[in-house]
Amino acid sequence: MQKKDLIDLAARIHDGTASEADIIRYNAWYNGLQRLDAAEPPYPDEAALLGKIHSAIDRKTKVRPLGFWLRAAAVAAILAGTGTWLFISKKPSKQPVVQHAIVQDAAPAGNKAYLTLADGSKIALEDAKAGQLALQGGMRITKTAGGEIIYESDTAAATAPGTAVSYNMLSVPRGGQFRLLLPDGSKVWLNAESSLRFPTAFTGKERLVELSGEGYFEVAKNARQPFIVSSAAQKVTVLGTHFNVQAYPGEAGVRTTLLEGKVEVATAVAKQLLAPGEQCRLNVQSGRMRTVNVDTEEAVAWKNGYFIFNETSMKEVLRQLCRWYNVEADFSRVPDISYNGSIPRNVKLSQAIRMLSETGGVPLKLEGQTISVR
Template identity: 45%
Template sequence: MSERLTYLFRRYFDKTATVQERDELMQLINDPGSEAVVTSLMEEMYMSGEQVGHDPFVEGKRKKILNAVLGENSITDFTDKVVPITRNKFLWVRYAAAIAIFLGLSVGLYVYVKRSSLGQLAITKSRNDVKPGGNKAILTLSNGAKIILNDAKDGTLAQQGNASVVKLANGELAYKQGVSADEAPVYNTMSTPRGGQYKLQLPDGTMVMLNAESSITYPIAFTGKERIVTISGEAYFEVAKNKKMPFRVHFGDQTVEVLGTHFNICAYKDQPDFKTTLLEGSVKISKGSENQLLAPGQQAVYEPGSHKFNVKTVDIDDTLAWTNGHFLFDNTDIDNVMLQLARWYNIEVVYKGPKPTLKFTGEIRKDSNLSRVLRILESTGGAKFTISGNTVIVEKE
């Protein structure tokens, strides 16, 4: 276990660890038997000056942030293990707090502590708390009939021509068989509300995952020379390969064309930038006469000023954080942060007084109650959040 923990620890701080490796690392860190190894690795990193070259937190914020992640009484558990290193460098508890926050906000509220001393993470009670979203979607058939998928039982939900609409045991929606080539196309639309997300298997076997407040319109069977769907909001695709029938996704006035690949499109109408990110394979994105080929790991954003696509390399794990149950903030301004929370928790956001000019970096689990997420954001300083019914009031601290 020691060698594996060391390997995962170093990959994590080198930012080369996969999502699976990060989850495995956190499980090992929370194993009481790994305390000596973790302590040694933290000391080694501290003494070498890696990652944390200076104390990034304002005096008094370390304890506040740590309490936000662990619970109000948890700082005692850490101070029981405090060992001063030198007076001119920050004390072990300060470093431990920084590590706790780095791990907590970056990998989903995991922290380095003994299970026996901490027990379960404390969660602030709130009479006005809001639960996280879940698998929710509405299927609108070609005749206008609507099916609430989260309430529907497993099995066949509808029969459309030769195609059966089926809810699988894992909760996903799928299509069986299909119409013959000479029949007119029949279209369905799946839409997710605020606080919802859902998975769909298209008739050709393509897998689609819709984020909150998103939709996809598609035929119940793909015929002809191409496969075309239209989306709004955010969707992740794993396209089934078919060289004879290219797959095209329309969103706004942009189009992505692929043969078989994995990619993510974020195209919310209330956000100015539509982002297309490629995970594997290749895609061509176009807007009018402008088009751009993407390689794996690249993201394209159309810039109206230059009338061209701005292409950059991004962290794929960050792009797919939402599909793995996390919020990912990377120097994200408070408007964008609250927009994501509003979609997932189905809340309204009201700013009272001067708007905080803050940017957040980190990752928080989406299965947390709203009060916990807001407590962590608030603990970083600069903003105050109040839950009032289904509204969050944001004030400058």
Template identity: 40%
Template sequence: MNNNRLRYLLNRYANGTATPEELEALSAFLQAAENDPQLELMIEEAWIQSADADGTLFSTLPAPIPARQHNTILRPVKRWYRPLWAAAVLLLLIAGGTWLLLNGHKKNKIPPLTAGNNPAARMAPGSNKATLTLASGATITLDSHINKSPDSLPFYTTAGQLIYHKNTGNTGQAISYNLLRTPKGGQYQLLLPDGSKVWLNAASSLKFPTAFTTTTRQVELSGEAYFEISNNARQPFEVIANNTNITVLGTRFNIMAYQNETAVKTTLLQGAVKVSRQQESRLLKPGEQSLFPADGDLQVIENADVELAVAWKNGFTSFRSADIRTIMRQVERWYDVEVVYNGHIPERTFTGDIPRDAQLTELLKLLEVSKIHFSMEGNQLVVMP
């Protein structure tokens, strides 16, 4: 089937105007494995043609490339296209899902996730929610608007942000510690008593004092957070995360310290931080990233991808040359699912961005075009070849 005929059938299919004969012809084409290269080349061609258009679409489209390279690139798709390619790019998105769905009925394949037949279609992305544990042990849920009087508690909340009153300057006052914790599928912002700002990612926690009255402003992090530290040379700020100490005066940086990641990553955007563990230490400059493996030596990347490090804070799920397991760890935390693997998963890497408010199925469909499949069993997301 030539490309013009294929585009015509895809257009008819998307508009709901295809005749039974046209649907049969399209189905036969999509089910034939020998036609895969033609469809993949059309997708790649559609990207190139749409690269200079204005605006962006919320989704991304995988770029199939020769299998020997084992790499799939998920690039932004433009919202508006030149008229000739308007149907082509949009419908190829649909065609990718149709292709997998129809091929899914072949032997040893499982139908991919669709809105109509799988609970993953109802798996919503995360949102602003957290719990605050006070020194007394009392726990407050922060997934709704609450406002506390300054006379009752040392904080109040706005939409998605917990705000503590500034230090009184009384260094003799007793210090109490609070714990802000986000669940899987949650995120929250925090304004500390010194004016420093913290963005807490999913499945993370931050322990901090209600007032900074000692010579060092110290907090403890588990998981991931982005910091914008209020400058105070007389009172350095220190973050403790997985036995790693990050000391700063006034700066912007991101720390990823999840237990199931390979290393504690500190990425510096502005200012300077000192990263240390036992006898090893390094002063980072803007644009650098340190990696502290659990059982390895300190490593420093001088020209780090700082945009990637803070993509989550800016509203994106992003990955660069990441394998499926790396991506799935983000999926577990943000969509609050348990990921399990069934069979030998192809060794492929992916690069792309998708907004954090996208549905789970929108992300999975992108990966399925690269012949990795998924199914839902309760709260388990099963990854299959």
């Protein structure tokens, strides 16, 4: 890139008029600069100019200058200011960037889920109209106009002879997400390829639900009745708090992230107490736990409409795309690189692939329903 072009680009970034193509050009230039073996930049004042560009981006988006870490607030700032999205790979591949191929495309996920009732019948919630869906265990199940499922006590049904607590399951397929208001007033967001089994009414000494996949919970406070989220490898016990659990079957780890309050994460052999801003990482095979401080925005970005990557491996990035867009991935040629940055979850798959290909230096293609490295 010529010096004059770089200066013009810096001005556009500074005043908020940079286009997506501008950002891609800058990313490619910056990644190329990082790969140079020479100690000195191509021309004497390029390092100073690079610093000015970083300062302009930092003022515009509140990005951390050294890592180009794009938080959710920064993403919103870029969207409002330029209509574009900045995505930068910290560890670019040494492969040359080539044009990616899109044979087909995939729309982002929507509000898709199935509700399985106690008698085994299934309701496709995407197709169901707003209003009452069923009566279960003394509870009236309603779909709101906004697409949320609500469980509310039905006095007449609750006092009817023979009324007993029953269990329902909310299942979200690939390419879906859904929100649920439990009988106790707790709120649950389920990510793609996830499910939650729960009683139609919480009785007894605890409020127990069973999670497979990923869910974000805002638990109604009740000191006399702890809320327990059980997954295949652990149990999370709370009284009232906000937290995220990622526990997909077949994956090596389970991650529990606390945003507010206090939780206990326990397995058959160990337990950890978490404070806000901490994440428990459980190795499913060894049973070992460790607690780390994290940026909680990353953990719940999916609920807020973003993919946020912080030293995220390319394989994990592709796994997230597969669940969200309901596609597959060929991992046989995926390099061992990591990404930092953010992509909005409302873009089509072709746009996400373009961002990854252009800025990460690894050419991707989508053929049929499979993403692979070219």
